[in-house]
Amino acid sequence: MTVAVIGATGHVGSEIVRGLLKRGEAVDALVRDANGARRMFGEPDGLKIRSTQLDDPSDVTEALKGIRTIFIAMGSVGIQGVLQRIAISVASTISSIEQVTRLSVLNASANSLGINQRAHDSIDRLASALAVPYSTIRPAIFQLSLLAAGHQVRASRTWTGLADSGRVALIDHRDVAEAGLRVLTEPALWGQHHDLTGPVPVSWPEALELLSAELGETVTFRTATVPEFLARLINAGIPAGEAELLIAREWAVLAGENDYTTDSFQQITGRSPRRLEDFLHEHRAEFA
Ligand SMILES: NC(=O)c1ccc[n+]([C@@H]2O[C@H](COP(=O)([O-])OP(=O)(O)OC[C@H]3O[C@@H](n4cnc5c(N)ncnc54)[C@H](OP(=O)(O)O)[C@@H]3O)[C@@H](O)[C@H]2O)c1
Structure with a gap:
């Protein structure tokens, strides 16, 4: 069927x-x-x-x-x-x-x-x-979400967001x-x-430390206010509804809602989830 x-x-x-x-x-x-x-x-x-x-x-x-x-x-x-x-x-x-x-x-x-x-x-x-x-x-939030940082990282070796703390075990x-x-x-x-979930919870600044190690250059997280963050999203052409989702997502991250791992992926598939380091290596060209 x-x-x-x-x-x-x-x-x-x-x-x-x-x-x-x-x-x-x-x-x-x-x-x-x-x-x-x-x-x-x-x-x-x-x-x-x-x-x-x-x-x-x-x-x-x-x-x-x-x-x-x-x-x-x-x-x-x-x-x-x-x-x-x-x-x-x-x-x-x-x-x-x-x-x-x-x-x-x-x-x-x-x-x-x-x-x-x-x-x-x-x-x-x-x-x-x-x-x-x-x-x-x-x-959990997809590792793919980090590709949204590509343009800014390439231009200025920075990435701007709201959640400078709070971790997420990003998953491929x-x-x-x-x-x-x-x-x-x-x-x-x-x-x-x-x-x-992915294997290890990381904050956005910690994810950028992994990216820095991959690139061999320091990439820094810049903390924005909500109006600054909103302006960045709108200027980048993100539709209003999606911008609203992304802002709320940052509040949830800051509140620590995502700061845990589960072993469900391992239980279901019999293997470990892919590591963020490997995702960043695979997508290195989008940040370099
Ligand atoms: N991104 C994350 O970090 C994350 C993390 C956890 C959970 N999720 C959940 O994952 C879901 C999104 O999954 P995804 O990233 O695989 O989705 P996606 O790549 O955005 O794909 C959306 C699908 O819906 C179709 N679609 C959109 N609007 C449509 C419309 N008006 N009529 C008919 N089809 C339409 C798209 O078709 P077209 O190709 O024709 O546009 C596409 O096939 C969300 O529910 C989100 O909450 C996302």
């Missing part, structure tokens, strides 16, 4: 699609831009790229007929949060669906300072109210997808929230 992936062209969703195909699974990628998806994946055996109106419940119903499991990997707020809710609502009406696995975030909770964490909690509540068969993976998004694939395909892991 086929697996459907929603958010199939994103960082995590695209890795899930590739991982499923490697396992020989049949995959339906429900996308808004079929040509873009074909450019991304080609036309491998087992993959059906289905142009889908994700805001139209009847089209989503049609797309999910006969599907056994679904992976959802999208943003939690605004239109993407609405599309996730539509997909979950439709899934709850389709009897062939045995599990919906969703990409959430570490500390998803109504009490978090993070807007993203609160929004994911709200989506979980819908899934619970509809009694959809359901699991989530809840990763490919590890997130690997664990997500296991949860999606192994019924023993269904019906649970899986909290995923």
Whole structure:
């Protein structure tokens, strides 16, 4: 039976699609831009790229007929949060669906300072109210987030942020997808929230120390006020909604909400999560 992936062209969703195909699974990628998806994946055996109106419940119903499991990997707020809710609502009406696995975030909770964490909690509540068969993976901030520093680091060997303390065990998004694939395909892991972290919590200044060691040059963290930080984000062309998420994310980091590790990744995959040092080495050119 086929697996459907929603958010199939994103960082995590695209890795899930590739991982499923490697396992020989049949995959339906429900996308808004079929040509873009074909450019991304080609036309491998087992993959059906289905142009889908994700805001139209009847089209989503049609797309999910006969599907056994679904992976959802999208943003939690605004239109993407609405599309996730539509997909979950439709899934709850389709009897062939045995599990919906969703990409959430570490500390998803109504009490978090993070807007993203609160929004994911709200989506979980819908899934619970509809009694959809359901699991989530809840990763820490992705190592990929550090690439946002690339431009400033290249220009001035500095990076400006709000959170000069508070640690996060940053995780490689490919590890997130690997664990997500296991949860999606192994019924023993269904019906649970899986909290995923990288190996070691670091603050942003500590992450820059690792980057300094990689580059052989000192990169310094500059602490901004909220108005300064906001101005930087807007000047960099970050959309308003995303800027709001990033500011709230910094408050959550400062409050120490993310300062812990779990062994879930090791338990699920049987290996250690990738190290930040290795990510920085791999992406050295983007900072040098
Ligand atoms: N970044 C982090 O550090 C981090 C950490 C923990 C958890 N998370 C969670 O991860 C999730 C984001 O995952 P990601 O980075 O893999 O996502 P992403 O790369 O931003 O991908 C988003 C996906 O949603 C699709 N999409 C967006 N808007 C759409 C629309 N209006 N209609 C149809 N499709 C739409 C995109 O399609 P197109 O390709 O067509 O745009 C893409 O496939 C969020 O829920 C976040 O909370 C992120």
